[in-house]
Amino acid sequence: xxxxxxxxxxxxxxxxxxxxxxxxxxxxxxxxxxxxxxxxxxxxxxxxxxxxxxxxxxxxxxxxxxxxxxxxxxxxxxxxxxxxxxxxxxxxxxxxxxxxxxxxxxxxxxxxxxxxxxxxxxxxxxxxxxxxxxxxxxxxxxxxxxxxxxxxxxxxxxxxxxxxxxxxxxxxxxxxxxxxxxxxxxxxxxxxxxxxxxxxxxxxx
Amino acid sequence: xxxxxxxxxxxxxxxxxxxxxxxxxxxxxxxxxxxxxxxxxxxxxxxxxxxxxxxxxxxxxxxxxxxxxxxxxxxxxxxxxxxxxxxxxxxxxxxxxxxxxxxxxxxxxxxxxxxxxxxxxxxxxxxxxxxxxxxxxxxxxxxxxxxxxxxxxxxxxxxxxxxxxxxxxxxxxxxxxxxxxxxxxxxxxxxxxxxxxxxxxxxxx
DNA sequence: CCCTAAATTAACCAAATGGTTAAACCATTA
DNA sequence: TAATGGTTTAACCATTTGGTTAATTTAGGG
Numbered sequence: 071x072x073x074x075x076x077x078x079x080x081x082x083x084x085x086x087x088x089x090x091x092x093x094x095x096x097x098x099x100x101x102x103x104x105x106x107x108x109x110x111x112x113x114x115x116x117x118x119x120x121x122x123x124x125x126x127x128x129x130x131x132x133x134x135x136x137x138x139x140x141x142x143x144x145x146x147x148x149x150x151x152x153x154x155x156x157x158x159x160x161x162x163x164x165x166x167x168x169x170x171x172x173x174x175x176x177x178x179x180x181x182x183x184x185x186x187x188x189x190x191x192x193x194x195x196x197x198x199x200x201x202x203x204x205x206x207x208x209x210x211x212x213x214x215x216x217x218x219x220x221x222x223x224x225x226x227x228x229x230x231x232x233x234x235x236x237x238x239x240x241x242x243x244x245x246x247x248x249x250x251x252x253x254x255x256x257x258x259x260x261x262x263x264x265x266x267x268x269x270x271x272x273x274x275x
Numbered sequence: 276x277x278x279x280x281x282x283x284x285x286x287x288x289x290x291x292x293x294x295x296x297x298x299x300x301x302x303x304x305x306x307x308x309x310x311x312x313x314x315x316x317x318x319x320x321x322x323x324x325x326x327x328x329x330x331x332x333x334x335x336x337x338x339x340x341x342x343x344x345x346x347x348x349x350x351x352x353x354x355x356x357x358x359x360x361x362x363x364x365x366x367x368x369x370x371x372x373x374x375x376x377x378x379x380x381x382x383x384x385x386x387x388x389x390x391x392x393x394x395x396x397x398x399x400x401x402x403x404x405x406x407x408x409x410x411x412x413x414x415x416x417x418x419x420x421x422x423x424x425x426x427x428x429x430x431x432x433x434x435x436x437x438x439x440x441x442x443x444x445x446x447x448x449x450x451x452x453x454x455x456x457x458x459x460x461x462x463x464x465x466x467x468x469x470x471x472x473x474x475x476x477x478x479x480x
Numbered sequence: 481c482c483c484t485a486a487a488t489t490a491a492c493c494a495a496a497t498g499g500t501t502a503a504a505c506c507a508t509t510a
Numbered sequence: 511t512a513a514t515g516g517t518t519t520a521a522c523c524a525t526t527t528g529g530t531t532a533a534t535t536t537a538g539g540g
Contacts, residue, residue: 078487093387097301100528110489115529174386177441181379182298184443198448220449220460221467228437233429236382236436238389243403244425255425262426270475283517305498315519320499 079117081107086118087128091171094178095125129179129186132172138196140165145197151208152268154201155226159264162230167256173231214271222271229263284322286312291323292333296376299383300330334384334391337377343401345370350402356413359406360431360472365465367435372461378436419476427476434468 085107089098100121104111118124140161148154166173180186205219233240233256241252290312294303305326309316323329345366353359371378385391410424438445438461446457 094299094301094383096299097387099526101526111528112490112530113488116487119529121528174382177379177444178299178383180443181440182302187444187447196448218467220445221464221471223449224438224441224445225434225468225471227441228433229430232433232437232440235386236432238385239382239392240425240429242392243401244428259426262423263430266426266430266475269477270471272474304496306496316498317500317520318518321517324499326498 078107078109078113082109082114082117082124083127083131086124087132090125090128091132091175094175095182098125100124129176133176137165137172137176142196145200149204151204151214151271154204155267156261156264159226159230159267160260162227163234163256163260163263166231166234170234170237174235177235212273215273217271222267226263226267229259229266233259283312283314283318287314287319287322287329288332288336291329292337295330295333296337296380299380300387303330305329334381338381347401350405354409356409356419356476357473359409360476361466361469364431364435364469364472367432368439368461368465368468371436371439375439375442379440382440417478420478422476427472431468431472434464434471438464 082103085103086098088106089103093099098121100114101111103124104114107114114124118127141158144154144157144161148157201223202219205214205217205222208214209216237252241247241249245251245255287308291303291308293311294308298304303326305319306316308329309319312319319329323332346363349359349362349366353362406428407424410419410422410427413419414421442457446452446454450456450460
């Protein structure tokens with residue numbers, strides 16, 4: 071019982087995640103989720119009462135399980151600004167490459183439904199203050215130049231996330247729609263982006 | 276007749292743009308568009324046969340009218356890599372700030388419906404080759420360091436576009452949900468981003 | 481082996497939604 | 511002013527869609 075319970079609930083969540091990630095909240099169809107989970111549609115409502123509730127579950131799982139975990143660890147561990155940039159960029163691009171739908175999915179929901187964040191995600195306690203302090207301290211010690219932490223952080227995130235989100239835009243325009251070339255490009259960015267950033271935050275001599 | 280024709284068609288297109296920009300293709304409702312245009316729903320189908328056709332019109336207008344025009348001009352005019360970066364970033368961030376919904380709107384459609392690009396947009400003849408050449412030539416002349424044009428271009432676009440797209444994510448997390456502070460932040464990026472980039476592409480001495 | 485409670489399904493339902501139709505309206509012009 | 515053709519509307523329609531209900535199946539414990 072317990073065994074099959076979990077299996078069914080898990081199957082639903084997985085199918086729902088696929089559907090929501092692919093088509094977004096309003097584009098997703100409960101029937102489709104049921105089909106892909108290999109169950110009757112009524113069972114969806116048996117486990118998760120409504121589409122909204124189901125979405126909520128998927129959203130939480132997707133965010134917590136696939137994004138916040140590794141990131142937090144890196145921030146906690148790394149005490150060196152330059153090293154943090156290197157490790158963060160490499161890890162983050164890697165995570166996103168392996169789950170290319172997630173950033174857009176999260177972005178869509180947060181864009182169309184602001185106020186999502188303040189609750190679950192902000193409480194997830196991502197150690198943003200640590201990053202602020204590290205950037206400021208590193209500047210004071212002359213390891214990097216002075217720079218507003220927000221500017222640096224958003225630059226890093228932008229260059230890590232946006233290329234993947236905008237893949238279907240960039241690949242045709244900048245790579246003749248060559249999938250392999252674009253995959254290589256993304257792979258190379260794990261170090262390229264870090265180098266690009268580090269060059270820019272080198273202290274003025 | 277002709278006068279009122281255009282007025283109605285225009286009203287529809289405007290209302291449709293608002294609805295599609297706000298809720299996306301699948302979230303948009305024909306009834307809502309009709310309401311906001313102040314007309315009967317049947318009129319929508321009289322002028323634009325279906326939701327798809329209407330969306331198509333909106334999409335084309337939005338892209339051509341609001342994005343490609345100014346950008347092309349800058350690229351055509353500017354012959355200096357550093358100057359191009361400065362002007363492009365300032366202009367682009369400005370355009371996007373004034374139309375913050377557009378990037379996400381375009382992104383959503385292109386993501387969920389790839390193959391959109393190859394037709395209308397790629398034929399719009401944006402002078403991407405000019406940019407490639409300028410970057411390569413500038414590197415050869417020692418004005419900037421060697422860098423893959425794609426890396427540089429995508430870095431520029433990422434840092435210009437993503438902060439606006441991700442506003443509802445960044446504003447709460449990095450700015451205590453202070454709208455004014457974030458507006459100032461975006462404004463300052465018109466020069467900050469250019470500086471950040473230029474520092475990074477300075478030739479190795 | 482039977483009883484009970486949870487799991488699962490088939491058949492429905494009501495609301496929403498994109499789309500259609502036939503009639504009314506309005507402006508132009510012959 | 512009456513005919514004409516484009517414009518606009520009210521009323522419908524068929525389908526889709528999220529959700530419900532009542533009945534059936536399944537599994538485990540006594």
